[in-house]
Amino acid sequence: MPKHNVFSGPNAIRDFLDPGQLPHIPLVEIPESLNPFNADGVRIYGKMMSLLALGNLKALPAYNMIAEKYARGELTEIDRLIENSSGNTVSSLALVARQFGIEHTSSYVPSEISWNKLLMLLFFGIEPIVNEEPSDPTGDDPQSGINKAKRDAQAEDTWNPGQYDNPDNPAAHAKWTGPQIWDQTDGKLSLFCASLGTTGTIIGTSTFLKSKRADLPIVGVMRAPDNYVPGPRTEKLLNLVGFDWRAHVDHIEQAQTAESYRLSMELSRRGMLAGPSSGLGLSGLLQHLQAAKDEGRLDSLRNVDGEVCCVFVCCDGPYAYLDEYEKYVPPAHFPEVRNKELLKNKP
Numbered sequence: 001m002p003k004h005n006v007f008s009g010p011n012a013i014r015d016f017l018d019p020g021q022l023p024h025i026p027l028v029e030i031p032e033s034l035n036p037f038n039a040d041g042v043r044i045y046g047k048m049m050s051l052l053a054l055g056n057l058k059a060l061p062a063y064n065m066i067a068e069k070y071a072r073g074e075l076t077e078i079d080r081l082i083e084n085s086s087g088n089t090v091s092s093l094a095l096v097a098r099q100f101g102i103e104h105t106s107s108y109v110p111s112e113i114s115w116n117k118l119l120m121l122l123f124f125g126i127e128p129i130v131n132e133e134p135s136d137p138t139g140d141d142p143q144s145g146i147n148k149a150k151r152d153a154q155a156e157d158t159w160n161p162g163q164y165d166n167p168d169n170p171a172a173h174a175k176w177t178g179p180q181i182w183d184q185t186d187g188k189l190s191l192f193c194a195s196l197g198t199t200g201t202i203i204g205t206s207t208f209l210k211s212k213r214a215d216l217p218i219v220g221v222m223r224a225p226d227n228y229v230p231g232p233r234t235e236k237l238l239n240l241v242g243f244d245w246r247a248h249v250d251h252i253e254q255a256q257t258a259e260s261y262r263l264s265m266e267l268s269r270r271g272m273l274a275g276p277s278s279g280l281g282l283s284g285l286l287q288h289l290q291a292a293k294d295e296g297r298l299d300s301l302r303n304v305d306g307e308v309c310c311v312f313v314c315c316d317g318p319y320a321y322l323d324e325y326e327k328y329v330p331p332a333h334f335p336e337v338r339n340k341e342l343l344k345n346k347p
């Protein structure tokens with residue numbers, strides 16, 4: 001790790017993007033006002049992935065997938081990356097790839113992508129290819145962005161990192177996320193919770209954590225059917241993921257759009273900047289804890305201090321989604337704009 005967190009020299013940025021060269025990403029306890037189980041001795045911590053160099057959790061698999069392929073000597077012929085991504089993976093991939101000499105990145109993006117996220121891709125110089133995703137696809141559906149990206153990578157100069165079945169995606173979390181959380185909770189972790197997108201986070205982190213404590217409960221949170229939250233998937237969309245994620249998850253929860261956005265806004269307003277999928281993770285965790293409490297199972301989760309110590313993942317920050325909150329959070333949650341009639345740019 002560099003002295004005083006200073007990165008310099010010709011590889012300064014590559015080193016800065018290497019998660020192994022950064023201090024532990026903060027673990028922050030949510031305030032009492034957002035924790036209905038505080039009086040039950042439940043402590044809930046967010047792992048603040050927005051503090052990674054690239055501002056989101058996909059910085060970990062992006063760096064690992066590229067660095068491992070480079071280490072195997074397999075990047076020499078590659079001029080272009082193609083990926084299917086809601087935004088975070090491909091942004092992280094494109095920025096890491098430039099550090100390894102690959103300038104061009106394209107991405108299949110779902111047609112529901114927010115305008116802000118599309119602007120973010122253009123800002124980073126990534127070519128977006130909008131795709132109408134089938135709502136109930138089979139694994140080999142030629143219309144899915146995942147399969148379109150695989151097909152495009154048949155060109156010799158093009159590589160599809162393939163975050164949905166590339167083992168270097170979960171391996172990144174086994175290498176960095178899991179060990180950090182274990183250290184930070186001093187071996188007193190009661191439960192780990194993460195959303196299910198590519199499932200790299202939950203597979204890699206739980207693989208490490210279970211190597212330390214085989215019976216540690218792992219809670220995976222998916223989107224409820226027809227509920228939109230960028231990043232995590234519905235059960236049907238999870239059918240397209242190549243990993244055997246069910247083998248790594250002990251409990252599954254489903255979370256809804258409105259509650260995910262509301263909780264993300266509440267966390268952010270209290271100083272834990274967290275996007276919609278972080279709200280989804282917290283929503284699923286709270287549901288899980290409520291069921292455990294109702295069924296009298298909370299005591300079985302207590303650690304040596306008598307507390308239930310839970311960690312969920314805050315995957316990114318809210319800024320890329322600002323134009324979406326008023327669609328899903330009731331108007332009563334927002335202050336009024338005074339003197340609205342004077343606005344020069346009306347929404």
Ligand SMILES: Cc1ncc(COP(=O)(O)O)c(C=O)c1O
Binds near residue numbers: 201277
């Ligand atoms: C914002 C956000 N949250 C959550 C996830 C899910 O993480 P994972 O793909 O590791 O399951 C993603 C993945 O794309 C994401 O971009």
